[in-house]
Amino acid sequence: MRALTYEGPYHVKVRDKPDPRVEHPDDVILRVTRAAICGSDLHLYHGFVPDTRVGSTFGHEFTGVVEEIGPGVRSLVRGDRVVVPFNISCGTCFYCQRGLYGDCEASNPMSDLASGVYGYSHMTGGYDGGQAEYVRVPFADVGPMKIPEDMTEEDVLLLSDVLPTGYQAAEMGGITDGDTIAVFGCGPVGLVAARSAWLLGAGRVVAVDRVPERLEFARRWAGAEIVDLGQVKDPIAVLRELNGGRGPDVCIDAVGLEASGSPWQTLLGRKLKLAPGSSVVLDWAIHSVRKGGTISIVGVYGPPANLVPIGAAMNKGLTLRMGQANVKRYMPHLLQHVRAGRLDGKALITHRFPLEHAAHAYQLFEAKADGCVKCVLVPSGAVH
Structure with missing residues (x-):
């Protein structure tokens, strides 16, 4: 697949990487349809976050279509469109049971810190992110929310984090x-x-x-x-x-x-x-x-x-x-605000680029140039 990779401070590049695969019965593989660049990604891009490793793929705000399903997944089927919280949460630990999904103790080996996070440093688990054509999503029965049939990816993309x-x-x-x-x-x-x-x-x-x-x-x-x-x-x-x-x-x-x-x-x-x-x-x-x-x-x-x-x-x-946002806890409530037009996240998206232009998108977003508020990357195989 094609994916953004971190090459060092102020340097990212889109390269070929191995396709992700199902590693656990509760995994799914998504074909990414939209991936946003977050201000937190700039902290990685600038080299401020410890243990950000060369070769890792950023991106914790994304939507996608289910392509492969682990044998333990019960709530999703191939072809489902989903938006994914940036927190990787097991749904059953002490913290998840209390709605503190950003503190999940099962998804991050460094359990004294936050939960696992897609596309962030190895301090948050070392999971590859969604600024790619495909991404692995663990605990797939817990985090992803199906996108309503009458809504587009960009209608709900910012429910992943912002x-x-x-x-x-x-x-x-x-x-x-x-x-x-x-x-x-x-x-x-x-x-x-x-x-x-x-x-x-x-x-x-x-x-x-x-x-x-x-x-x-x-x-x-x-x-x-x-x-x-x-x-x-x-x-x-x-x-x-x-x-x-x-x-x-x-x-x-x-x-x-x-x-x-x-x-x-x-x-x-x-x-x-x-x-x-x-x-x-x-x-x-x-x-x-x-x-x-x-x-x-x-x-x-x-x-x-x-x-x-x-x-x-x-x-x-x-x-x-x-604290880190407990995204899953808020998604259903905020979806209603989105539907009613009270929180129009799509209106924050000012720039869209093909995934292949990710390096330029990072430069523009970092410079806050051209009135840029929010950048979205679109992989070549994206639909909708």
């Missing part, structure tokens, strides 16, 4: 009616978090970014006020003016370890890589949110240590909630 992650980010904020919410980052997840905040009762939503096209997208698609970091020297001071000078009730970090802003953190984390990236957004959130407020973190951070002002968080009495 919609659940953004919605969970807002939900973890514990939003009550009339709350003021600040969302850091106007990539796809931040946009969904901003729009979801309205669904959960927010009275005011403010989006923070430095890319003009993304800020305009946040204004138009998510109904947010904007703070342009290209025009504002001190975002903390601006945000603290909200709520009568108290600051936002909730801050959502939808950026993670590649935030730019603090020269010190940029040097240590992004340049010298003495820390796992820059935690400047967490610094901004902790210092701008009101006392007794909540910070919700869905931006990706890595071990072992980050430069976070935890003392300020403690003395302000803040609640910090964070």
Whole structure:
């Protein structure tokens, strides 16, 4: 098959790789029909995530058609169209039984970390991802959701990650009616978090970014006020003016370890890589949110240590909630929001490329050029 492969930092290439095969009775093999590029893929692309191995295939947001079925699979048949959560979850362990699919202890040998994840580093199991013509899907009776007959792949593609992650980010904020919410980052997840905040009762939503096209997208698609970091020297001071000078009730970090802003953190984390990236957004959130407020973190951070002002968080009495999205738990609920037009994930897709052009797509997405919000790769054998 043809598949994207990681060649080293800032270098990916589409090559021939062996077709995946059924390795366990509960596996299926999908012919991939759509595969999105995620902001988290850029952390791999830039070399920030430990144990990202040369030759691995990225991609944890994908849809496909069932081509082969292991003898233990009961819920799928050949030809079914499915969208697949990025978490690989067994459905039966302590965490899965509690709806914490992002913490599944059976799918990742490093069980003290997150669940297995498609197309990520070997810290999350070393599974190949869906930016390829075919992909192996373990625990196939648990994760994949059949695509309704009246819907297209792109209608539901972002149910694999972006919609659940953004919605969970807002939900973890514990939003009550009339709350003021600040969302850091106007990539796809931040946009969904901003729009979801309205669904959960927010009275005011403010989006923070430095890319003009993304800020305009946040204004138009998510109904947010904007703070342009290209025009504002001190975002903390601006945000603290909200709520009568108290600051936002909730801050959502939808950026993670590649935030730019603090020269010190940029040097240590992004340049010298003495820390796992820059935690400047967490610094901004902790210092701008009101006392007794909540910070919700869905931006990706890595071990072992980050430069976070935890003392300020403690003395302000803040609640910090964070985690990988428990995608399977949200898929049925968010499908209804998609149907009703309240969360139109397809509208976030701004660019589509053949799989063979994946390297160019990564370059465009990384540069945030041409108004790019979300890139989708289409394998040559894709249908619909």
